[in-house]
Amino acid sequence: MQKPENWVDIGAAIELQGNELQAVRVGKVTIALSCVGGEFGAISNACNHVGGPLGHGCLDADFVVCPWHQWKFHRVTGAGEPGFEDDRVPSYPVQVEKGRVLVDMAGATKRQKSPHKPHPLARKVERAEGPVRVVGISTTVMDENFPRYSGSDDLLVSALKAAEADGSVTKLIRLSALNFHACRGYYSKSARACTWPCSITQMDRHDELEVVYEALVHWADVVLIATPIRWGAASSLYFKMAERLNCVQNQVTIHDKVLIKNKVAGFIIVGGQDNVQGVAGQLLNFFGELGFHFPQFPFIGHSRGWSAEDMEQNILTVKTSRELHEGAGELARRCSALARRLIDTAPVEKIKRGGRKAHALKDAVLPED
């Protein structure tokens, strides 16, 4: 091959072939340089999906696998994997001369993104006309085949009945009935790897947390969360859901985009022993971070007390307590009343510098073409 004058010397072949795949900075551009059986390939370091650093991924035969969500591109041609060939990242001619690796940076092929149908959750968030909509989310872990009595779940049902009697439309979601993955921690790779809609939701159409995203982001005006207390904290299913909601909060951090607007949250917390206020604090903090409003007195709680291990009595107490069930109803009414006020007043369209960080994210390792 004839060597044009402007090819860039990126280093000694003997050293560069020591890594099967690596990111190499060439002037202002970063490339994903691969070497298999002594043959070099050079493609753009920036993935077509949301910019993952391909050079930090791995090889699957002749395909570079993106470290963020595993899209694949041919390590020499830049073409997408079979079936997605039209999704191409730029590729660069490479040759070895006198033991040096040379890359023709001016000879890059064009990036090409084939159209991907946007996920339905990605649509614009717009409140449809109609009465206040209340979703109750029960986070109790339950054997669906042999259900047991759950105080927090029961109070949630009472809250939803009160909301209906008050003219609201309601929906009940029991997390225990949904089949969904735990968060895979894309955020830990990069803030931008945690996408909206959630990367897991986009990759696995069988993941059922979509029901919760749809209700929280698009449908509901009011979200009522019910949780038992487990060792002083909310239920494990609550946390499984909360971790997956990072993609909603993360939009504020990385795009200044607030998905939750003019919505209200309230909480029902029931424990055998203690820490209602501690759990409430954690729920208020997280749902505040998502962008929810709270009514005065945003939670109700019940626990039987530190010294009581007689759980049968606790079940009986919650089951038969008129005050608790009426209290749950009043919580729903307070939440709905605030939601109605928010709907009736001019909605906030643009929230500037939302989120606890209050400053723009500085991502120091942005991959480039």
Ligand code: FES
């Ligand atoms: S697969 Fe590369 S950024 Fe998502």
